[in-house]
Amino acid sequence: MTGSNYRGRGIAPIAWASIAQGLQQEGVRTIITKVEIDNIPSRRAVLKAGFHEAALMDFLKIVGVSRVRMVSLGEIREQDRDVLIDLHTLAA
Numbered sequence: 717m718t719g720s721n722y723r724g725r726g727i728a729p730i731a732w733a734s735i736a737q738g739l740q741q742e743g744v745r746t747i748i749t750k751v752e753i754d755n756i757p758s759r760r761a762v763l764k765a766g767f768h769e770a771a772l773m774d775f776l777k778i779v780g781v782s783r784v785r786m787v788s789l790g791e792i793r794e795q796d797r798d799v800l801i802d803l804h805t806l807a808a
Contacts, residue, residue, distance in 0.1 A: 729761045769789050770789060
């Protein structure tokens with residue numbers, strides 16, 4: 717979360733890029749982050765940092781039963797497809 721006095725100053729993209737760079741040096745190839753569909757500033761920040769949108773995820777919980785639905789956004793890169801399948805399997 718960014719304090720209101722610091723919003724719009726490019727802090728979030730720099731923070732995300734720094735996190736990704738550090739993890740890449742450790743051998744991490746994929747980072748998955750969830751951003752609410754209506755949170756336009758956060759979506760812009762992660763896109764500016766080099767992330768790309770791969771899927772929309774809906775989470776629904778009714779009477780203690782959870783359901784997760786993932787819908788791909790356009791053509792999914794092969795490496796993203798494998799990660800999304802693994803994520804969906806874990807969430808089920």
